[in-house]
Amino acid sequence: xxxxxxxxxxxxxxxxxxxxxxxxxxxxxxxxxxxxxxxxxxxxxxxxxxxxxxxxxxxxxxxxxxxxxxxxxxxxxxxxxxxxxxxxxxxxxxxxxxxxxxxxxxxxxxxxxxxxxxxxxxxxxxxxxxxxxxxxxxxxxxxxxxxxxxxxxxxxxxxxxxxxxxxxxxxxxxxxxxxxxxxxxxxxxxxxxxxxxxxxxxxxxxxxxxxxxxxxxxxxxxxxxxxxxxxxxxxxxxxxxxxxxxxxxxxxxxxxxxxxxxxxxxxxxxxxxxxxxxxxxxxxxxxxxxxxxxxxxxxxxxxxxxxxxxxxxxxxxxxxxxxxxx
Ligand code: 2P0
Numbered sequence: 001x002x003x004x005x006x007x008x009x010x011x012x013x014x015x016x017x018x019x020x021x022x023x024x025x026x027x028x029x030x031x032x033x034x035x036x037x038x039x040x041x042x043x044x045x046x047x048x049x050x051x052x053x054x055x056x057x058x059x060x061x062x063x064x065x066x067x068x069x070x071x072x073x074x075x076x077x078x079x080x081x082x083x084x085x086x087x088x089x090x091x092x093x094x095x096x097x098x099x100x101x102x103x104x105x106x107x108x109x110x111x112x113x114x115x116x117x118x119x120x121x122x123x124x125x126x127x128x129x130x131x132x133x134x135x136x137x138x139x140x141x142x143x144x145x146x147x148x149x150x151x152x153x154x155x156x157x158x159x160x161x162x163x164x165x166x167x168x169x170x171x172x173x174x175x176x177x178x179x180x181x182x183x184x185x186x187x188x189x190x191x192x193x194x195x196x197x198x199x200x201x202x203x204x205x206x207x208x209x210x211x212x213x214x215x216x217x218x219x220x221x222x223x224x225x226x227x228x229x230x231x232x233x234x235x236x237x238x239x240x241x242x243x244x245x246x247x248x249x250x251x252x253x254x255x256x257x258x259x260x261x262x263x264x265x266x267x268x269x270x271x272x273x274x275x276x277x278x279x280x281x282x283x284x285x286x287x288x289x290x291x292x293x294x295x296x297x298x299x300x301x302x303x304x305x306x307x308x309x310x311x312x313x314x315x316x317x318x319x320x321x322x323x324x325x326x
Contacts, residue, residue, distance in 0.1 A: 003047035004119035004325040008111035009317040010040040010103065011143045011150065012176060012279065012287050014234040015214045016241045018207070019198040021154075023191075026135050027161050028154045029198065030211040033218055034143045036150060037176060038317035040103055044093040044112035046076075046120045052088035059093045075113055075137045083121035091117075103178060103285060106190075110137030111144035115320045130320070131163040140190075147319035149222055151215070170316035172225035173292035179302065180310040181258040182284040188252055190282040193245060200249040210240050231277030231289040238279040254283050262286035262306065269301050 017032035057064040057072050076089050091113065097103055114134040118125045125133065127145050131152075134141035143150040146165040155161030188196075198204055214237050221229035245252050259280060266278045266288055274297050276290040290298055295313060302311055 002049060002120060002326065003045060004116045005043060005045040005323040006112045006115035006119070006320055007041055007043050007323055008108045008115065008141075008144050008320040009036050009038065009147070010042075010097070010105065010108040011036040011140065012281065013140070013143075014230065014279065014289075015211055015218055015237050016281075017139050017152065017194075018241045018244060019194045019204070020139070023195070025158050025161070026139055027157070028139055028152070029204075030208055031154050031215050032143070032152045032211070033166070033215060034140070034150050034152075035170075035174070035176060036144060036147045036317045036319065037314035039178075039312055039314040040097045040105075040108065041317070042093055042095050042105065042108040042112045043323065044091065044109070044116045046113065046116040047090045048085055048087040048120055049090065050087055052090060055088050056090045057093075058091070060095055071110075071137055072113060075110065075133065076117055078133060078136055079114075079117045079121045079123065082118075083123050085121050089117065089120075103180075103281075103283075106138035107140035107144040110134045110141030111320045113137060114141070115145070115322060119322055119325050127319070128162045128164070132158065132161065135161060145320050148316045151219075165319070166219065166222060168319065172227065174227050174230065174316065175290060175292045175295060176314045177288040177290070177295070177298060177302075178312045178314065179262050179286045179288065179306050180312065181262060181286065181306065182256060188254070188282070193252070193254075193282055196252075197244045197248050201244045201247045203244055203247050207240065207244055210237065227289070227291045228275050228277075231275070234279045234289055235277040242280065254280065256284045258306075259284045259286060262302075265302060265305055269298060274298060274301070 011034040013034040015033040017028050019029035021027045057069045111134045131142045131145040142152045143163045148168040148170045149166040152163045218233045276288050278286050
Protein backbone atom coordinates (compact mmCIF):
# COMPACT_ATOMS: atom_id res chain seq x y z
CA UNK A 1 0.00 0.00 0.00
CA UNK A 2 1.50 3.38 -0.93
CA UNK A 3 -1.40 5.73 -1.51
CA UNK A 4 -4.86 6.34 -0.09
CA UNK A 5 -7.61 8.96 -0.27
CA UNK A 6 -9.97 9.80 2.59
CA UNK A 7 -12.97 12.10 3.00
CA UNK A 8 -13.66 13.81 6.33
CA UNK A 9 -16.46 16.20 7.26
CA UNK A 10 -16.02 19.20 9.49
CA UNK A 11 -17.72 19.49 12.88
CA UNK A 12 -19.10 22.33 14.98
CA UNK A 13 -18.73 22.11 18.75
CA UNK A 14 -21.87 22.45 20.88
CA UNK A 15 -19.69 22.35 24.01
CA UNK A 16 -16.43 24.02 22.98
CA UNK A 17 -12.78 23.07 23.23
CA UNK A 18 -10.87 26.28 24.06
CA UNK A 19 -7.48 25.63 25.64
CA UNK A 20 -4.67 23.09 25.79
CA UNK A 21 -2.87 21.52 28.68
CA UNK A 22 -0.09 20.18 26.48
CA UNK A 23 0.56 21.72 23.08
CA UNK A 24 2.98 19.02 21.88
CA UNK A 25 0.56 16.16 22.58
CA UNK A 26 -2.43 18.45 21.92
CA UNK A 27 -4.17 17.51 25.14
CA UNK A 28 -7.14 19.79 25.85
CA UNK A 29 -8.06 21.42 29.13
CA UNK A 30 -11.62 20.09 28.96
CA UNK A 31 -13.90 17.58 27.27
CA UNK A 32 -15.95 18.83 24.30
CA UNK A 33 -18.90 17.71 22.19
CA UNK A 34 -19.73 18.37 18.55
CA UNK A 35 -22.01 17.75 15.60
CA UNK A 36 -20.36 16.55 12.39
CA UNK A 37 -21.90 18.33 9.38
CA UNK A 38 -22.98 16.93 6.01
CA UNK A 39 -22.13 19.95 3.86
CA UNK A 40 -18.47 20.72 4.52
CA UNK A 41 -15.70 18.21 3.88
CA UNK A 42 -12.14 17.66 2.68
CA UNK A 43 -10.84 14.94 0.33
CA UNK A 44 -7.18 14.20 0.95
CA UNK A 45 -4.83 11.87 -0.92
CA UNK A 46 -1.52 10.80 0.56
CA UNK A 47 1.20 8.97 -1.35
CA UNK A 48 4.49 7.76 0.10
CA UNK A 49 7.06 7.38 -2.67
CA UNK A 50 10.77 6.84 -3.17
CA UNK A 51 10.54 9.20 -6.16
CA UNK A 52 10.04 12.16 -3.79
CA UNK A 53 12.97 13.77 -1.97
CA UNK A 54 10.83 15.95 0.33
CA UNK A 55 7.24 16.19 1.59
CA UNK A 56 4.87 18.12 -0.65
CA UNK A 57 1.54 19.69 0.32
CA UNK A 58 -0.99 20.90 -2.24
CA UNK A 59 -4.30 22.37 -1.08
CA UNK A 60 -6.90 23.23 -3.72
CA UNK A 61 -4.17 23.23 -6.36
CA UNK A 62 -1.83 25.55 -4.42
CA UNK A 63 1.54 24.39 -3.13
CA UNK A 64 1.86 25.12 0.61
CA UNK A 65 5.09 25.57 2.59
CA UNK A 66 5.99 27.03 5.97
CA UNK A 67 3.68 26.62 8.95
CA UNK A 68 0.95 24.74 7.05
CA UNK A 69 3.42 22.12 5.81
CA UNK A 70 4.99 21.79 9.29
CA UNK A 71 1.66 20.88 10.89
CA UNK A 72 1.04 18.25 8.23
CA UNK A 73 4.58 16.89 8.68
CA UNK A 74 3.93 16.42 12.39
CA UNK A 75 1.23 13.88 11.51
CA UNK A 76 3.26 12.35 8.65
CA UNK A 77 6.24 11.88 10.98
CA UNK A 78 4.08 10.02 13.53
CA UNK A 79 2.81 7.75 10.75
CA UNK A 80 6.35 7.14 9.46
CA UNK A 81 7.48 6.26 12.97
CA UNK A 82 4.61 3.83 13.59
CA UNK A 83 4.97 2.12 10.20
CA UNK A 84 8.79 2.22 10.00
CA UNK A 85 8.47 3.86 6.59
CA UNK A 86 11.21 6.28 5.66
CA UNK A 87 9.74 7.84 2.54
CA UNK A 88 8.66 11.37 1.68
CA UNK A 89 4.98 11.99 1.03
CA UNK A 90 2.84 13.98 -1.38
CA UNK A 91 -0.37 15.25 0.23
CA UNK A 92 -3.09 16.66 -2.00
CA UNK A 93 -6.24 18.04 -0.45
CA UNK A 94 -9.45 19.49 -1.87
CA UNK A 95 -11.69 21.47 0.42
CA UNK A 96 -15.41 21.29 -0.21
CA UNK A 97 -16.53 24.27 1.75
CA UNK A 98 -18.35 27.20 0.20
CA UNK A 99 -15.75 29.56 -1.27
CA UNK A 100 -13.89 31.38 1.52
CA UNK A 101 -16.64 30.59 3.99
CA UNK A 102 -14.27 31.09 6.87
CA UNK A 103 -15.62 27.98 8.54
CA UNK A 104 -13.16 25.87 10.48
CA UNK A 105 -11.43 23.65 7.96
CA UNK A 106 -8.66 22.17 10.10
CA UNK A 107 -11.04 19.60 11.64
CA UNK A 108 -11.86 17.96 8.31
CA UNK A 109 -8.34 18.48 6.95
CA UNK A 110 -6.52 16.65 9.74
CA UNK A 111 -9.12 13.89 10.13
CA UNK A 112 -8.79 13.14 6.40
CA UNK A 113 -4.97 13.38 6.59
CA UNK A 114 -4.70 10.96 9.54
CA UNK A 115 -6.92 8.41 7.79
CA UNK A 116 -5.29 8.68 4.35
CA UNK A 117 -1.69 8.77 5.63
CA UNK A 118 -2.04 5.82 8.01
CA UNK A 119 -3.78 3.72 5.34
CA UNK A 120 -1.19 4.64 2.69
CA UNK A 121 1.52 3.51 5.13
CA UNK A 122 -0.19 0.14 5.54
CA UNK A 123 -1.32 0.76 9.13
CA UNK A 124 -4.70 -0.62 10.03
CA UNK A 125 -5.70 1.73 12.84
CA UNK A 126 -8.88 1.66 14.87
CA UNK A 127 -11.08 4.72 14.67
CA UNK A 128 -10.18 5.56 18.25
CA UNK A 129 -6.48 5.55 17.35
CA UNK A 130 -7.21 7.58 14.21
CA UNK A 131 -8.88 10.19 16.39
CA UNK A 132 -5.76 10.30 18.59
CA UNK A 133 -3.58 10.73 15.49
CA UNK A 134 -5.83 13.45 14.01
CA UNK A 135 -5.63 15.23 17.39
CA UNK A 136 -1.88 15.71 16.93
CA UNK A 137 -2.60 17.86 13.83
CA UNK A 138 -5.50 19.89 15.22
CA UNK A 139 -7.65 19.49 18.31
CA UNK A 140 -11.03 19.74 16.64
CA UNK A 141 -9.98 17.05 14.09
CA UNK A 142 -10.11 14.50 16.91
CA UNK A 143 -13.93 14.62 16.70
CA UNK A 144 -14.25 14.57 12.88
CA UNK A 145 -13.25 10.89 12.65
CA UNK A 146 -16.81 10.13 13.77
CA UNK A 147 -20.20 11.17 12.41
CA UNK A 148 -23.16 12.72 14.18
CA UNK A 149 -22.84 13.71 17.83
CA UNK A 150 -19.33 13.13 19.12
CA UNK A 151 -17.59 13.50 22.46
CA UNK A 152 -13.86 14.17 22.83
CA UNK A 153 -12.61 12.92 26.20
CA UNK A 154 -9.84 15.23 27.32
CA UNK A 155 -8.04 12.27 28.92
CA UNK A 156 -4.90 12.46 30.98
CA UNK A 157 -2.34 11.48 28.34
CA UNK A 158 -1.93 10.59 24.66
CA UNK A 159 -3.66 7.22 25.07
CA UNK A 160 -6.72 8.49 26.89
CA UNK A 161 -7.45 11.66 24.88
CA UNK A 162 -9.69 10.46 22.03
CA UNK A 163 -13.15 10.95 20.54
CA UNK A 164 -16.12 8.64 20.71
CA UNK A 165 -19.52 8.82 19.01
CA UNK A 166 -22.50 9.50 21.24
CA UNK A 167 -24.99 9.08 18.40
CA UNK A 168 -23.39 8.42 15.04
CA UNK A 169 -26.68 8.15 13.12
CA UNK A 170 -28.64 11.06 14.53
CA UNK A 171 -32.24 9.87 14.72
CA UNK A 172 -33.92 13.14 15.64
CA UNK A 173 -34.39 16.25 13.46
CA UNK A 174 -31.59 18.56 14.64
CA UNK A 175 -30.20 20.75 11.87
CA UNK A 176 -27.61 23.52 11.60
CA UNK A 177 -27.65 26.57 9.33
CA UNK A 178 -24.41 28.45 8.76
CA UNK A 179 -24.80 32.20 8.19
CA UNK A 180 -21.79 33.24 6.10
CA UNK A 181 -20.94 36.76 7.14
CA UNK A 182 -17.31 37.36 6.40
CA UNK A 183 -14.77 36.04 3.95
CA UNK A 184 -11.67 37.71 5.36
CA UNK A 185 -8.94 35.71 7.03
CA UNK A 186 -9.41 35.57 10.77
CA UNK A 187 -7.13 37.81 12.80
CA UNK A 188 -6.25 35.53 15.73
CA UNK A 189 -5.69 31.83 15.03
CA UNK A 190 -7.50 29.36 17.28
CA UNK A 191 -4.17 28.06 18.53
CA UNK A 192 -2.98 31.51 19.63
CA UNK A 193 -6.38 32.68 20.86
CA UNK A 194 -6.89 29.75 23.19
CA UNK A 195 -3.32 29.86 24.49
CA UNK A 196 -3.67 33.58 25.30
CA UNK A 197 -6.93 32.88 27.14
CA UNK A 198 -5.49 30.03 29.23
CA UNK A 199 -2.60 32.30 30.22
CA UNK A 200 -4.44 35.55 30.90
CA UNK A 201 -8.22 35.13 31.28
CA UNK A 202 -9.24 35.26 34.96
CA UNK A 203 -12.41 33.35 34.09
CA UNK A 204 -10.54 30.23 32.97
CA UNK A 205 -11.07 28.24 36.21
CA UNK A 206 -14.82 28.93 35.94
CA UNK A 207 -14.77 27.78 32.29
CA UNK A 208 -13.49 24.35 33.30
CA UNK A 209 -16.46 24.01 35.66
CA UNK A 210 -18.91 25.31 33.04
CA UNK A 211 -17.77 22.69 30.53
CA UNK A 212 -17.95 19.82 33.03
CA UNK A 213 -21.55 20.77 33.88
CA UNK A 214 -22.52 21.39 30.23
CA UNK A 215 -21.18 17.99 29.16
CA UNK A 216 -23.50 16.31 31.68
CA UNK A 217 -26.49 18.44 30.74
CA UNK A 218 -26.11 18.14 26.98
CA UNK A 219 -25.79 14.34 27.11
CA UNK A 220 -29.06 14.19 29.04
CA UNK A 221 -30.68 16.51 26.48
CA UNK A 222 -29.39 14.31 23.63
CA UNK A 223 -30.86 11.24 25.35
CA UNK A 224 -34.20 13.03 25.43
CA UNK A 225 -33.82 14.27 21.81
CA UNK A 226 -34.55 17.71 23.25
CA UNK A 227 -33.36 20.10 20.53
CA UNK A 228 -34.35 23.21 22.49
CA UNK A 229 -32.33 22.16 25.49
CA UNK A 230 -29.36 21.20 23.28
CA UNK A 231 -29.58 24.60 21.57
CA UNK A 232 -29.88 26.46 24.85
CA UNK A 233 -26.81 24.73 26.31
CA UNK A 234 -24.82 25.29 23.08
CA UNK A 235 -25.68 29.01 22.92
CA UNK A 236 -24.83 29.61 26.58
CA UNK A 237 -21.60 27.63 26.24
CA UNK A 238 -20.55 29.59 23.13
CA UNK A 239 -21.19 32.94 24.85
CA UNK A 240 -19.15 31.85 27.84
CA UNK A 241 -16.27 30.75 25.58
CA UNK A 242 -16.32 34.15 23.88
CA UNK A 243 -16.46 35.86 27.28
CA UNK A 244 -13.07 34.28 28.03
CA UNK A 245 -11.65 36.15 25.04
CA UNK A 246 -13.15 39.50 26.08
CA UNK A 247 -11.73 39.05 29.59
CA UNK A 248 -8.19 38.14 28.46
CA UNK A 249 -5.31 40.65 28.68
CA UNK A 250 -5.32 42.19 26.16
CA UNK A 251 -8.93 41.28 25.43
CA UNK A 252 -10.08 40.39 21.93
CA UNK A 253 -13.13 39.14 20.07
CA UNK A 254 -13.93 37.19 16.92
CA UNK A 255 -17.29 38.97 16.60
CA UNK A 256 -17.90 41.77 14.12
CA UNK A 257 -20.97 43.93 13.58
CA UNK A 258 -22.60 41.31 11.36
CA UNK A 259 -22.04 38.65 14.06
CA UNK A 260 -24.00 40.74 16.55
CA UNK A 261 -26.72 41.38 13.97
CA UNK A 262 -27.08 37.61 13.41
CA UNK A 263 -27.12 36.87 17.16
CA UNK A 264 -29.89 39.42 17.65
CA UNK A 265 -31.87 38.05 14.69
CA UNK A 266 -31.79 34.53 16.19
CA UNK A 267 -32.76 35.82 19.65
CA UNK A 268 -35.62 37.83 18.08
CA UNK A 269 -36.90 34.78 16.18
CA UNK A 270 -36.92 32.79 19.40
CA UNK A 271 -38.63 35.59 21.33
CA UNK A 272 -41.33 35.51 18.66
CA UNK A 273 -41.95 31.79 19.04
CA UNK A 274 -39.56 30.05 16.59
CA UNK A 275 -37.13 27.98 18.62
CA UNK A 276 -33.56 28.46 17.38
CA UNK A 277 -30.19 29.09 18.97
CA UNK A 278 -26.74 30.23 17.82
CA UNK A 279 -23.12 29.21 18.25
CA UNK A 280 -19.91 30.92 17.09
CA UNK A 281 -16.32 29.68 16.78
CA UNK A 282 -12.96 31.30 16.10
CA UNK A 283 -14.39 33.64 13.46
CA UNK A 284 -17.34 35.95 12.84
CA UNK A 285 -19.74 33.44 11.24
CA UNK A 286 -22.83 32.32 13.14
CA UNK A 287 -24.33 28.82 13.09
CA UNK A 288 -28.02 28.34 13.95
CA UNK A 289 -29.29 25.21 15.72
CA UNK A 290 -32.95 24.25 15.29
CA UNK A 291 -35.51 21.55 14.53
CA UNK A 292 -35.72 20.74 10.80
CA UNK A 293 -39.47 21.48 10.93
CA UNK A 294 -38.64 25.17 11.52
CA UNK A 295 -36.12 25.49 8.67
CA UNK A 296 -38.42 27.37 6.27
CA UNK A 297 -39.49 29.92 8.87
CA UNK A 298 -35.87 30.56 9.85
CA UNK A 299 -34.72 30.88 6.24
CA UNK A 300 -37.57 33.27 5.48
CA UNK A 301 -36.60 35.47 8.42
CA UNK A 302 -32.83 35.45 7.84
CA UNK A 303 -32.71 35.70 4.02
CA UNK A 304 -33.68 39.38 3.81
CA UNK A 305 -31.01 40.22 6.42
CA UNK A 306 -28.06 38.15 5.17
CA UNK A 307 -28.98 36.98 1.63
CA UNK A 308 -30.40 33.55 0.81
CA UNK A 309 -27.07 32.49 -0.76
CA UNK A 310 -25.29 33.06 2.55
CA UNK A 311 -27.45 30.57 4.45
CA UNK A 312 -26.08 27.01 4.20
CA UNK A 313 -28.19 24.23 5.68
CA UNK A 314 -26.38 21.14 6.98
CA UNK A 315 -27.67 17.85 8.27
CA UNK A 316 -25.70 15.74 10.73
CA UNK A 317 -22.87 14.27 8.63
CA UNK A 318 -20.91 11.00 8.50
CA UNK A 319 -17.55 10.06 9.94
CA UNK A 320 -14.33 9.84 7.95
CA UNK A 321 -14.33 7.33 5.09
CA UNK A 322 -11.67 5.89 2.84
CA UNK A 323 -12.40 6.68 -0.83
CA UNK A 324 -9.65 4.56 -2.36
CA UNK A 325 -6.32 2.87 -1.71
CA UNK A 326 -3.62 1.49 -3.97
C1 2P0 B 1 -14.02 23.69 18.93
N1 2P0 B 1 -12.59 25.52 18.07
O1 2P0 B 1 -14.29 23.01 19.93
C2 2P0 B 1 -13.36 25.04 19.18
C3 2P0 B 1 -14.35 26.12 19.46
C4 2P0 B 1 -12.95 26.85 17.67
C5 2P0 B 1 -13.83 27.35 18.75
O2 2P0 B 1 -11.36 23.70 17.99
O3 2P0 B 1 -4.91 24.65 18.00
O4 2P0 B 1 -8.27 24.47 14.85
O5 2P0 B 1 -5.34 23.21 16.00
O6 2P0 B 1 -6.12 22.49 18.26
O7 2P0 B 1 -8.86 22.68 16.55
C6 2P0 B 1 -10.69 25.36 16.55
O8 2P0 B 1 -9.40 25.11 16.97
O9 2P0 B 1 -7.16 24.45 17.12
C7 2P0 B 1 -11.56 24.81 17.57
P1 2P0 B 1 -5.81 23.65 17.37
P2 2P0 B 1 -8.42 24.06 16.29
O10 2P0 B 1 -14.33 23.33 17.78
